[in-house]
Amino acid sequence: MTFIVQKFGGTSVGDIKRIQAVADKIIEERKRGNAVLAVVSAMAGETNRLLKLASEMSEAPQPLHQDVLVSTGEQVTVALLCMALENKGYTAEPFLGHQAGIVTDEHHGKARIRRIDTDRIRHILKKEGIPVVAGFQGVTEAGAITTIGRGGSDTTAVALAAALNADRCDIYTDVKGVYTADPRICANARLLKTVSYEEMLELADAGAKVLHSRSVEIAAKHKVKLRVLSSFEDGAGTEIVTEDQLMEDILVSGVTLNIDEAKIAIRQVPDKPGITAQIFKPLSDAGINVDMIVQNVSKEGLTDLTFTVPKQDLKQSMLIAEAVAADTGAGKVEMASDIAKISVVGVGMRTHAGVAYKMFRTLADEGISVHMISTSEIKVSIVIDAKCAELVVRALHSAFELDQKK
Amino acid sequence: MTFIVQKFGGTSVGDIKRIQAVADKIIEERKRGNAVLAVVSAMAGETNRLLKLASEMSEAPQPLHQDVLVSTGEQVTVALLCMALENKGYTAEPFLGHQAGIVTDEHHGKARIRRIDTDRIRHILKKEGIPVVAGFQGVTEAGAITTIGRGGSDTTAVALAAALNADRCDIYTDVKGVYTADPRICANARLLKTVSYEEMLELADAGAKVLHSRSVEIAAKHKVKLRVLSSFEDGAGTEIVTEDQLMEDILVSGVTLNIDEAKIAIRQVPDKPGITAQIFKPLSDAGINVDMIVQNVSKEGLTDLTFTVPKQDLKQSMLIAEAVAADTGAGKVEMASDIAKISVVGVGMRTHAGVAYKMFRTLADEGISVHMISTSEIKVSIVIDAKCAELVVRALHSAFELDQKK
Numbered sequence: 001m002t003f004i005v006q007k008f009g010g011t012s013v014g015d016i017k018r019i020q021a022v023a024d025k026i027i028e029e030r031k032r033g034n035a036v037l038a039v040v041s042a043m044a045g046e047t048n049r050l051l052k053l054a055s056e057m058s059e060a061p062q063p064l065h066q067d068v069l070v071s072t073g074e075q076v077t078v079a080l081l082c083m084a085l086e087n088k089g090y091t092a093e094p095f096l097g098h099q100a101g102i103v104t105d106e107h108h109g110k111a112r113i114r115r116i117d118t119d120r121i122r123h124i125l126k127k128e129g130i131p132v133v134a135g136f137q138g139v140t141e142a143g144a145i146t147t148i149g150r151g152g153s154d155t156t157a158v159a160l161a162a163a164l165n166a167d168r169c170d171i172y173t174d175v176k177g178v179y180t181a182d183p184r185i186c187a188n189a190r191l192l193k194t195v196s197y198e199e200m201l202e203l204a205d206a207g208a209k210v211l212h213s214r215s216v217e218i219a220a221k222h223k224v225k226l227r228v229l230s231s232f233e234d235g236a237g238t239e240i241v242t243e244d245q246l247m248e249d250i251l252v253s254g255v256t257l258n259i260d261e262a263k264i265a266i267r268q269v270p271d272k273p274g275i276t277a278q279i280f281k282p283l284s285d286a287g288i289n290v291d292m293i294v295q296n297v298s299k300e301g302l303t304d305l306t307f308t309v310p311k312q313d314l315k316q317s318m319l320i321a322e323a324v325a326a327d328t329g330a331g332k333v334e335m336a337s338d339i340a341k342i343s344v345v346g347v348g349m350r351t352h353a354g355v356a357y358k359m360f361r362t363l364a365d366e367g368i369s370v371h372m373i374s375t376s377e378i379k380v381s382i383v384i385d386a387k388c389a390e391l392v393v394r395a396l397h398s399a400f401e402l403d404q405k406k
Numbered sequence: 407m408t409f410i411v412q413k414f415g416g417t418s419v420g421d422i423k424r425i426q427a428v429a430d431k432i433i434e435e436r437k438r439g440n441a442v443l444a445v446v447s448a449m450a451g452e453t454n455r456l457l458k459l460a461s462e463m464s465e466a467p468q469p470l471h472q473d474v475l476v477s478t479g480e481q482v483t484v485a486l487l488c489m490a491l492e493n494k495g496y497t498a499e500p501f502l503g504h505q506a507g508i509v510t511d512e513h514h515g516k517a518r519i520r521r522i523d524t525d526r527i528r529h530i531l532k533k534e535g536i537p538v539v540a541g542f543q544g545v546t547e548a549g550a551i552t553t554i555g556r557g558g559s560d561t562t563a564v565a566l567a568a569a570l571n572a573d574r575c576d577i578y579t580d581v582k583g584v585y586t587a588d589p590r591i592c593a594n595a596r597l598l599k600t601v602s603y604e605e606m607l608e609l610a611d612a613g614a615k616v617l618h619s620r621s622v623e624i625a626a627k628h629k630v631k632l633r634v635l636s637s638f639e640d641g642a643g644t645e646i647v648t649e650d651q652l653m654e655d656i657l658v659s660g661v662t663l664n665i666d667e668a669k670i671a672i673r674q675v676p677d678k679p680g681i682t683a684q685i686f687k688p689l690s691d692a693g694i695n696v697d698m699i700v701q702n703v704s705k706e707g708l709t710d711l712t713f714t715v716p717k718q719d720l721k722q723s724m725l726i727a728e729a730v731a732a733d734t735g736a737g738k739v740e741m742a743s744d745i746a747k748i749s750v751v752g753v754g755m756r757t758h759a760g761v762a763y764k765m766f767r768t769l770a771d772e773g774i775s776v777h778m779i780s781t782s783e784i785k786v787s788i789v790i791d792a793k794c795a796e797l798v799v800r801a802l803h804s805a806f807e808l809d810q811k812k
Binding site for chain 2: 016019020050053054056057058061062064065066068069071072075076078079080082083084086087092094096098099120143144145
């Protein structure tokens with residue numbers, strides 16, 4: 001018997017009718033003779049409603065208290081989906097984080113899963129019941145409620161699939177799968193049938209919001225067979241597979257756009273050993289996620305250091321950068337938030353030269369100036385003015401012939 | 407040090423501002439040098455919102471699933487009150503039913519508390535933290551979420567006060583305490599300073615919605631000092647005390663009105679041993695709470711049997727009554743839902759004759775016909791036409807001079 005973990009996101013469970021449709025999806029798999037475990041998010045809009053209540057009560061609520069509050073969102077969905085399944089004649093068993101044995105560390109609001117005690121879930125599966133598990137939440141060793149960060153329901157689903165040796169983990173969402181580019185920007189964007197874990201990770205980090213990157217990491221580590229597909233339309237979606245399962249190394253799989261980052265440049269930083277650490281330690285201590293970092297070759301012992309941070313952390317990051325600049329005797333600190341990061345991702349880059357060249361040739365043809373460049377083994381990212389972003393995504397999508405079936 | 411359990415009902419925690427006012431009430435007691443544990447209900451309207459979601463999903467949701475759903479209401483209040491307390495500089499610790507060790511039986515939706523494992527709460531109290539406990543919910547031995555019935559937060563508060571040997575349990579609500587009659591009906595109704603457990607039980611059962619009767623039972627059994635007072639207005643409220651603490655036996659403490667019941671009459675029931683049991687067993691099996699039962703002296707081996715049930719159960723009760731009437735060879739079954747039950751309650755009745763006489767004299771003077779009569783040691787209840795109800799409450803309130811200070 002095949003055992004499938006199905007995860008349904010917020011829009012998939014956005015109202016009573018949609019939750020009934022989710023029940024039908026689960027029952028479809030059961031009718032194929034498969035065992036199913038469902039993981040659900042809060043109904044669309046619910047988490048934001050709860051966070052608004054919290055912000056009305058307190059400027060900085062204690063993370064534990066906020067976790068107790070927002071974890072009710074998934075609990076409501078769990079109960080309603082159980083009712084829908086029972087209504088259709090199936091036995092469903094609700095599991096909150098603590099009941100599902102999802103034990104995390106104590107970092108409330110962004111906890112990490114330590115282990116999953118699967119006894120109770122296995123017991124229900126053995127009785128042919130359908131476990132319906134609240135995503136996004138866990139419990140500390142001491143029994144306090146935790147949440148594992150936004151988008152965490154993906155992580156819950158993949159972690160459960162790994163712990164229970166599921167044959168597959170299907171992530172149901174509001175798009176048909178992973179595309180070569182955002183279809184709202186690129187009309188001829190193509191749905192990818194397969195993509196490798198490594199590519200998916202780069203795509204997730206680079207701004208394709210289909211899958212939470214932590215879930216891809218766990219899936220890659222535990223070799224969980226992952227699939228992204230639509231709750232609303234039929235179709236096989238996109239399979240995330242190991243590289244050796246790809247039919248051939250496609251040069252470039254996709255182009256992504258991220259407009260949620262801002263750029264900070266510290267001028268004339270003295271080029272001494274350890275100075276970079278000195279700059280990034282306070283940012284890291286403040287929990288700010290620095291993404292791209294670019295340092296130019298130094299001139300007369302001075303260098304310019306540029307990096308990107310989430311826009312929401314820009315203000316705090318500037319304060320830290322200015323303090324560090326003063327401490328280290330660097331020059332002035334500049335910032336820009338009207339920027340866009342565009343990335344070209346593909347495992348084929350490893351073996352095919354010329355991706356970067358083709359990328360810059362395209363940009364030059366369009367007359368675009370590039371602020372920052374950063375490369376990984378399977379990705380080239382650039383930062384440009386935000387106003388040119390969509391034009392560039394379309395130009396690169398065409399240049400790499402992503403609209404054509406491979 | 408005095409240790410007080412404070413319970414705040416739905417209207418007391420109805421919005422952010424009110425929850426902040428509740429925090430102030432708690433802090434007031436702390437500033438007096440007292441230790442406090444708070445029990446909270448769901449924000450006013452929240453439980454109904456959740457029940458509406460459930461009814462949209464299913465005509466008859468499984469009670470376990472409904473418990474998982476509605477228990478989120480109290481959880482939200484717990485989190486928000488913790489935030490409010492922390493904001494004002496106090497350490498608060500959230501406790502859901504399972505975290506508070508409130509172990510119940512498995513009757514989802516109307517579970518009974520079996521025991522309370524108080525270790526975690528005691529630990530927080532020892533550290534001078536304020537435990538904030540979700541009312542209305544518990545957990546089975548097997549770890550499933552239960553709720554203990556509507557109004558159950560009162561029961562949670564009193565049970566915790568008993569288990570923790572609290573010096574007092576203060577029930578904060580939207581009225582100033584227990585009145586001699588509903589002030590909306592009787593303009594000269596008087597706030598009672600004290601009332602005995604027995605009277606409070608009869609008053610609660612008879613329709614005074616100030617306190618849940620189960621909570622009064624537990625308070626009486628464990629001698630918990632109980633007080634009912636307003637969240638919104640100052641005042642000492644009403645103390646519920648043992649009979650020997652009452653200054654003197656007041657003849658009548660109050661007049662109550664209940665319009666939530668309907669009447670069913672089974673005509674010409676064969677007057678044989680065991681027939682009453684035969685009639686009420688299926689009602690009991692269906693979980694229908696039969697209140698008043700009146701059987702007339704039989705004539706030619708046949709008797710009329712009349713009883714009241716909650717209006718919401720009338721349809722189902724009629725089906726059962728008709729089936730039983732057919733089985734037992736009884737006559738036709740009649741029903742009426744435009745009725746009111748009025749009760750006169752007072753411990754003084756035990757020793758003073760004439761309460762029933764004065765009651766019927768008053769009714770006769772007003773020209774009211776009585777459908778049913780039922781008496782207990784400290785209560786006389788009558789059923790009359792609903793349209794006369796308010797008139798009768800006022801007439802009885804005057805007849806027993808309840809508007810005058812005793």
